[in-house]
Structure formats: structure tokens, C-alpha cells
Amino acid sequence: MAYDRLAESVRLIEHGLPEAPARLSRRRRSAALAVDVDGDVACTRFVVRGAGHFRQEAHVLVRRGGTWTIVGGGGGGSETDGLADRPSTEQLGRPVVVEGSGSVLDSAGRLLPWGARYVRYAGVLASSAVHAVEVGDRVLAVPRHGRLVVVWATRRPPGRGGVRSRRPGPLRRRAGRPLSQPVQGGATPQPHRGTGAAVTTAAPGWELVSASRVPHST
Numbered sequence: 001m002a003y004d005r006l007a008e009s010v011r012l013i014e015h016g017l018p019e020a021p022a023r024l025s026r027r028r029r030s031a032a033l034a035v036d037v038d039g040d041v042a043c044t045r046f047v048v049r050g051a052g053h054f055r056q057e058a059h060v061l062v063r064r065g066g067t068w069t070i071v072g073g074g075g076g077g078s079e080t081d082g083l084a085d086r087p088s089t090e091q092l093g094r095p096v097v098v099e100g101s102g103s104v105l106d107s108a109g110r111l112l113p114w115g116a117r118y119v120r121y122a123g124v125l126a127s128s129a130v131h132a133v134e135v136g137d138r139v140l141a142v143p144r145h146g147r148l149v150v151v152w153a154t155r156r157p158p159g160r161g162g163v164r165s166r167r168p169g170p171l172r173r174r175a176g177r178p179l180s181q182p183v184q185g186g187a188t189p190q191p192h193r194g195t196g197a198a199v200t201t202a203a204p205g206w207e208l209v210s211a212s213r214v215p216h217s218t
Contacts, residue, residue, distance in 0.1 A: 003029075003030040005070060006068070009068070012035035013042050013068060017032060017143060019144075020032070020083055020144065020145060023081055023083055023084075024048075024083065025049075029048060030048045030049065031046065031047055032045070032046055033047055033082065033145070033147045033149070034140075035149065036121075036148070036149050036151045037151070038136075038138070038151050039153070040063040040064075041106075041119045041151055042068065042151060043058055043059065043061070043149045044058070045058050045147065045148075045149040046058075046059075047078075047082050047083065050077075054077065054079070054080060055075055055077055056075050056077075056082065056099075056123070057074075058073045058074055058075055058121055058123065059072075059073040060072050060104040060121060062106050062119065071104050072104030072119075074102040085144055086126060086127060086147075087127055087128065088129065092125065095127050095129055096124060096125070096127070097124070098123070098124055099124065099147075100122070100123045101120070101121065102121055102122075103119065104118065104121075105117075105118055118153070119152075120151070120153070121149055121150065122150050123147065124147070124148040127146065130142050
């Protein structure tokens, strides 16, 4: 049975992400993967079991007059449902990777495009070393499977920063550094015992993620 895209998306926005099942089956044919809200825009991410394949679907929503409306989205097929435990950094190749991105024109009912805006989104996969991802001024907890979605409606992506080690605590970002350039002074892509780390990543038109690694106990 197909899921109700709007109803399920609004439920995620209002109540947050529920615990995902271990896998999809004939009885359970869809599951919510992620949700992100930035002011009056939001994006939800689902996986759906089809005939011999799985679909990753993203839905972009805009709030008008207190009501959420789907204005577009995207997706693609995959061989797995993406619900398995997230991989290690070594398996993934880096702490956080971008799985895909897109944009939707929000015309707000205009007949002509002038004054319209684009709502952009990106799907993210975080490794098992990451427990939270900082996007601008909000922090997204990483679920067991590691899949997230990030949404924004500004011309510039939210947040810039570099790769750096850090002690457990609030994430801080140094402005003005290229995303591919590590912050000097001991930055490393590997977790250290008793410390956390922050890392940034980017996709075309998307420069926004700082991810904090899981602190290791001593």
C-alpha cells in the first residue's frame, strides 16, 4: 500500500523522525528516513519497496498560512533499502558524503517566475563515527542508518567551515575558510580517544555540513 506523502511528511515535521525498521518487507513497504525544517521550508526523505527494487524519495514542502504543501521533490532507485546500520568511516571513505541533491522552484502561485525562489535540498549519508551534523544554526541527530536530508531556501547554502578536531561540546565554526581546506593545528579525519571532531563536506552548490564525531570513552 502506497504511503500518503503529504500526511507522512507533515507527521515528520510536527513529531520528528520515528525509529526506522531494520528492513522493508511485503508487509512494511515504506519507511521515513529523514526530515529537516528551515523556517517555512522543509524536506522529508523516504524509502519505498517496489517490484524488485527500492526507491529513495525526497519531498519538498512549503508552509503557507500555517499549512504545509508539497511543491516538488525527487528520487531514484537503489538495490537496497538503505536501512542497514551505517558504515564506518573507512568503508564510506570519509565521515559524511552527499548522496544526491536537487532544487524545486517555489512560485507561490505566481504565473510568472519573477519573485519566485528555489528551495534546495541534499541527501546525506554519515558514517558510524558521526553522531550529529550541524547545518547553519541547527543540529541534526544522525539516525542508526546514517541517512539525513538538508533543506534551505537562501541563495547561499547555510554554513561554511573546515575540518578540525574538537573536544566534546558545542560546535564552533571559523568563517571564511574553503571547505576543502583543513583548519591548521592537528586536524585529522580519524577519531581520537576522548575527543570529538568536526568535519565539513560539499556538493555542487552545497557547502553546509559540519559533522561531530562520536566521543570515545577512555
